[in-house]
Amino acid sequence: MRLDELRALFQANYGAPPEVIASAPGRVNIIGEHTDYNGGEVLPIAIDRRTLVAVRKSGDAGKSRASSTTESRSGEFDARAPRRGGGWWDYVSGVCAKLRAENVDVPQFDAVVASDVPSGAGLSSSAALEVATSVALAALARGTDRAALPLEELALVSWRAETQFVGVNCGVMDQFASALCEPSNALHLWCDTLRAESVPMKEHVLIFDTGTARSLRGSEYNARRAECEQALALLQGQFPDLPNLAAAKEAQIEDVRLPSVLKRRALHVAQENARVGAVVSALKSTGSIPGAKLYESHESLRSQYECSTPELDWFVDQMRRSPGISGARLTGAGWGGCAIAVGSREALSAVEAEVGARYEKKFGRAPRIWLTSAAAGAKVEAVFLH
Numbered sequence: 001m002r003l004d005e006l007r008a009l010f011q012a013n014y015g016a017p018p019e020v021i022a023s024a025p026g027r028v029n030i031i032g033e034h035t036d037y038n039g040g041e042v043l044p045i046a047i048d049r050r051t052l053v054a055v056r057k058s059g060d061a062g063k064s065r066a067s068s069t070t071e072s073r074s075g076e077f078d079a080r081a082p083r084r085g086g087g088w089w090d091y092v093s094g095v096c097a098k099l100r101a102e103n104v105d106v107p108q109f110d111a112v113v114a115s116d117v118p119s120g121a122g123l124s125s126s127a128a129l130e131v132a133t134s135v136a137l138a139a140l141a142r143g144t145d146r147a148a149l150p151l152e153e154l155a156l157v158s159w160r161a162e163t164q165f166v167g168v169n170c171g172v173m174d175q176f177a178s179a180l181c182e183p184s185n186a187l188h189l190w191c192d193t194l195r196a197e198s199v200p201m202k203e204h205v206l207i208f209d210t211g212t213a214r215s216l217r218g219s220e221y222n223a224r225r226a227e228c229e230q231a232l233a234l235l236q237g238q239f240p241d242l243p244n245l246a247a248a249k250e251a252q253i254e255d256v257r258l259p260s261v262l263k264r265r266a267l268h269v270a271q272e273n274a275r276v277g278a279v280v281s282a283l284k285s286t287g288s289i290p291g292a293k294l295y296e297s298h299e300s301l302r303s304q305y306e307c308s309t310p311e312l313d314w315f316v317d318q319m320r321r322s323p324g325i326s327g328a329r330l331t332g333a334g335w336g337g338c339a340i341a342v343g344s345r346e347a348l349s350a351v352e353a354e355v356g357a358r359y360e361k362k363f364g365r366a367p368r369i370w371l372t373s374a375a376a377g378a379k380v381e382a383v384f385l386h
Contacts, residue, residue: 024378025117039246050117211365228245
């Protein structure tokens with residue numbers, strides 16, 4: 001949706017134009033799956049799908065209102081004393097709660113949300129909503145086009161909204177990628193220290209949405225987190241200085257003789273963390289992603305972390321057989337959702353239509369497919385303050 005269209009929609013909904021419009025992108029993770037909440041490294045890019053949030057201070061002192069172009073229900077809540085209500089606007093009111101915890105004086109407001117980031121696909125639609133809301137409300141509270149907090153802090157505000165308010169026990173990658181990514185660069189993020197660096201990323205990415213909806217609340221995501229915590233506790237019993245699971249060496253995991261399931265989870269995390277470093281080094285030295293690392297990542301996610309699906313496996317197998325494709329793997333935690341393939345625009349365009357048709361014939365539903373490259377992170381799009 002264009003900014004003028006969103007402004008007109010806001011006017012139609014609330015009888016006055018918005019004061020601030022901000023946006024934030026979805027993200028796709030190139031490599032580093034399930035390492036973020038284990039203190040490891042990740043390498044996401046922002047995609048060219050964004051969530052726009054338009055806001056205006058409300059004349060109603062007792063409530064805030066939020067509507068969305070993609071959701072049938074609108075929500076009302078108290079921005080000064082937010083409580084979970086079970087609706088999609090919990091992501092918005094959760095941001096209010098966490099901004100207020102950072103001493104940002106969030107007023108009651110009206111909001112319209114417009115997004116082309118697909119939900120349930122593993123492309124961080126929730127993080128895009130949280131980050132765009134954080135940027136918009138921080139600017140609204142400050143009364144300028146500059147947010148009351150830096151983007152790194154707004155990323156943390158957004159993460160706290162999802163984990164502590166909404167109740168999804170996710171890592172920090174999604175919100176940091178949505179907030180901090182730069183065009184033509186991947187974001188190399190150390191999730192334990194929150195250190196970040198931009199790494200040139202020129203290759204294109206084909207995002208293949210299998211159409212199998214997923215939800216972190218409804219999947220085995222929280223179970224995997226608990227398993228990783230159990231594995232870390234057992235490892236620290238023998239190696240008390242081990243700071244997190246991603247820092248574990250394979251030899252340490254073998255020495256402790258973990259139960260079979262916990263061993264598989266721990267090995268994936270340790271090996272995946274090493275793969276992130278290998279891909280970053282390759283991008284810095286050659287400018288290209290070593291596709292073998294992507295295929296290794298997918299196999300580990302399939303067999304050791306057990307979060308793949310037949311649809312995701314099928315796509316990755318098809319990409320192995322396609323000329324000119326550097327590599328492929330599932331992305332966005334798994335249990336449905338999306339996979340990616342990496343390569344040149346020409347090679348990816350050549351397989352796009354054919355693989356979509358074959359998928360629909362085999363699984364009986366059409367996938368959503370699009371090409372993207374590394375895009376920009378969150379920003380204030382427009383300010384109409386007087």
